[in-house]
Amino acid sequence: MIKIHNLHKSFDEKVVLRGVDLDVFDGERLVIIGRSGCGKSVLLKHILNLMQPDKGYILVDNIAIRKVGQKDLFFLRKQFGFLFQGAALFDSMSVAENVALPLVEHTDLSPAEIERKVAEKLELVGLPGTQDLRPAELSGGMKKRIGLARAIVMDPKYVLYDEPTTGLDPIMAASIDKLIIDLSNQLKLTSIVVTHDMQSVEKVATRVVMLHVGKIIFNGDVQALHQSDNAVVNQFVSGSIEGPIQPKPVKY
């Protein structure tokens, strides 16, 4: 279980998070929605301590991730997989080397075992036989799948997805959504998905939270999301120009 308590974060004058409280329960697929630049990705990076909060704390399995030393922090991080928005594949490595990197660094597996495990994960994300390709040779959707294969190669307990369908065509986006659901069911993962793609939300979420102006303004299932009487939530879900959210970004 992940517990986020009273999280605050600012970048110079700009306040991004202003007291976020959120519990993530084991086995669920939590989707965090909100406008671009509302702090969804920032929140996600705090969970892995890739960013440090100005105030508040995060507990991962009852351990305060910010308080632990580097060795324990790395131990905790090994329980996570993170799919970055641009996949963040290492340009200088092949697909196989990208996926194998955590195994090479953290396990004593033989090269043959690593090769087998890489092939297994690539099969799982629907890209078998791509081991020798370089990131520059991959399409956007393929990069995300390879990024996902790398994220799950250590069999993590939690997988964090940062806008997994952004920039993809609807068919590829649907296939990534299906992959998130399948992996979550097959590997019994706890998933946190950050997105503003409402089609993804409908398919993937077992619970939705909405972040707006640095705070959580909605927490419930997809049905409750559609029945919400919050004007901000309704405008975001319907994608309407009319409403309390202005097209011009709000100066916080």
Next chain:
Amino acid sequence: MIEQISGFGSRAIRFIQQTGEVFIMLGKTVNYFGQLWKNRSLVFYQMYEIGVKSLPLVIFVGIFAGAVASVQTAYQLQGFISFNYLGAATSVAIFIELGPVLTALVAAGRIGASIAAEIGTMKVTEQIDALESLAIDPIRYLALPRIFSGFVMIPVLTIIADLVGILGAYFVAYMNLDLPPEIFFGSVKDFFTIMNVMSGLIKAFVFGGTTAIIGCYVGFNTSGGAEGVGQSTIRAFVLSSALILLNDYLISVILF
């Protein structure tokens, strides 16, 4: 007036903070030196990138630096001192100053800038965050091999630059002054001291480490996309070059 003082003060604080951050990064890297063997494939790759791939440029610069030194020294000696001392004068200048400084400046352009660009690109494309998320310390994975290779390979390149520099100097002495090899190399040998070579290598060691450390630090602190990477590349080169010349002066004061 108060604004100017305040601006100067904040710049001074920023400078002290950045200097502290560089030393903290160096400290963390040195802490990982015990794991060099475990990371040998990364280290050997960087030694190849920094050392072997710089060889053509270093040889080119070394030959011409030696040749110019020979021409200039001959011009200075003309009419005052015998050309028999040309080899000694040129080789001492090459060992102490030209070899290490020119090699390091070439390295600052080629290696420092390339390290900053590579790590900077990784930073702005979230590859550094990806390493962290995979429980891999970027200092160990990226900085350690580059900084260690900088410390080791720049002295090696300097030795090669020294040798080809002296050959370049002799070539000019032979072509312009008809100086026989036994006279030229005899005077090199007569005035050769280990101290001269060692002082050059100490400089090269410091310059190599400085170049790689600055490249890594600037790279890790890159922000702002492609433009930021471009600025980091320039910043790494300018900072490394300035620090090479500053260190050159400080080491010379200490050693001589």
